[in-house]
Amino acid sequence: xxxxxxxxxWDEPRAADTPEHTWRDRVLVGVLMVMxxxxxxxxxxxxxxxxxxxxxxGLASVLLWRRTHPLVCVVVAFGIGxxxxxxxxxxxxxxxxxxxxxxxxxxxxxxxxxxxxxxIVIGLAVVAVATVVSVTTDYTGPAEFFxxxxxxxxxxxxxxxxxxxxxxxxxxLDQVRSQERVxxxxxxxDSVAHHVSAIxxxxxxxxxxxRKRPEAALEALSVIEGEASRTLAEMRAMVRVLRDGAPxxxxxxxxxxxxxxxxxxxxxxxxxxELAGDLAGLQPQVDAAVYRIAxxxxxxxxxxxxxxxxxxxxxxxxAGTLRIRVxxxxxxxxxxxxxxxxxxxxxxxxxxxxxxxxxxxxxxxxGWAVDAELPTEIPR
Numbered sequence: 001x002x003x004x005x006x007x008x009x010w011d012e013p014r015a016a017d018t019p020e021h022t023w024r025d026r027v028l029v030g031v032l033m034v035m036x037x038x039x040x041x042x043x044x045x046x047x048x049x050x051x052x053x054x055x056x057x058g059l060a061s062v063l064l065w066r067r068t069h070p071l072v073c074v075v076v077a078f079g080i081g082x083x084x085x086x087x088x089x090x091x092x093x094x095x096x097x098x099x100x101x102x103x104x105x106x107x108x109x110x111x112x113x114x115x116x117x118x119x120i121v122i123g124l125a126v127v128a129v130a131t132v133v134s135v136t137t138d139y140t141g142p143a144e145f146f147x148x149x150x151x152x153x154x155x156x157x158x159x160x161x162x163x164x165x166x167x168x169x170x171x172x173l174d175q176v177r178s179q180e181r182v183x184x185x186x187x188x189x190d191s192v193a194h195h196v197s198a199i200x201x202x203x204x205x206x207x208x209x210x211r212k213r214p215e216a217a218l219e220a221l222s223v224i225e226g227e228a229s230r231t232l233a234e235m236r237a238m239v240r241v242l243r244d245g246a247p248x249x250x251x252x253x254x255x256x257x258x259x260x261x262x263x264x265x266x267x268x269x270x271x272x273x274e275l276a277g278d279l280a281g282l283q284p285q286v287d288a289a290v291y292r293i294a295x296x297x298x299x300x301x302x303x304x305x306x307x308x309x310x311x312x313x314x315x316x317x318x319a320g321t322l323r324i325r326v327x328x329x330x331x332x333x334x335x336x337x338x339x340x341x342x343x344x345x346x347x348x349x350x351x352x353x354x355x356x357x358x359x360x361x362x363x364x365x366x367g368w369a370v371d372a373e374l375p376t377e378i379p380r
Contacts, residue, residue: 012117066110071119112159255287277317297326297370305330
């Protein structure tokens with residue numbers, strides 16, 4: 001059990017989307033450098049004052065690379081700290097170092113949060129060795145010993161907890177995107193399968209009428225029927241796998257023609273729907289996406305907008321582009337999360353797959369707006 005857990009940890013990849021250092025990191029490093037200089041200058045009981053001050057100021061800059069190179073940062077920081085401890089022991093002087101150097105705990109957190117499994121195992125081994133050396137050369141009692149271990153454990157546990165939370169969120173997003181892709185594939189299948197079924201019926205009718213026609217026409221109709229039947233069977237088999245065995249549904253998907261059903265006059269909020277432009281003849285996946293965007297945005301408005309009296313749904317077509325805008329005049333409840341749930345994330349993925357864009361956020365005058373643009377024709 002334990003060896004398999006260690007093997008799993010060893011094979012763990014680095015955390016996804018590791019960020020580079022930002023201006024906040026540079027500010028943090030600057031503040032730590034100033035603190036180290038002040039402590040090294042003003043504190044009276046500092047041993048090897050110039051050395052430890054320069055070392056602490058230099059080590060502060062290591063924080064800039066704690067996410068991209070966590071193992072290197074840990075080895076450098078704890079290695080230098082161990083070297084100072086051994087040097088002070090050999091020189092027979094009290095322990096050297098500044099209180100400011102406690103920022104190396106951030107490196108332990110970053111190692112577990114951003115490092116790969118190999119880096120975490122090696123880095124924690126380096127930390128353990130440094131801890132043993134520190135205890136051996138400067139043992140001050142069980143209280144500080146166990147307190148130090150507790151702080152190191154807390155830093156590691158914090159990194160592990162945030163890593164697990166971020167990974168869970170990423171997997172949930174991947175699942176939403178995957179489900180949206182399957183939904184789009186299902187709708188494409190149902191639409192195409194409907195037309196292929198019609199072709200099959202036409203071919204069968206043609207065969208029955210072909211007795212009065214040349215034999216070549218009969219053979220052509222037979223080929224059409226066979227190809228259409230095989231295509232339909234292959235598509236059904238493919239989407240059956242995607243649906244985990246769920247049967248195909250040939251009922252039409254709601255589209256622009258069904259948007260007026262979302263309108264209502266009461267109770268509050270009033271939902272007003274306005275359609276402009278030529279919305280007939282849209283490709284099925286675009287037509288279905290327009291309805292689902294409007295429906296999801298309306299659901300979010302009814303759920304999250306406080307004291308909203310009106311929700312407006314505007315769909316307009318022009319120059320080969322469909323524009324969908326859903327707005328409300330309510331206030332976002334601070335006790336509830338902003339409407340950036342999985343439904344809206346799924347719609348964003350669907351719009352992206354269709355070659356469009358979707359934006360959602362608060363309006364300057366108050367309320368919330370969802371804006372989406374879709375091409376009326378999807379490239380083949």
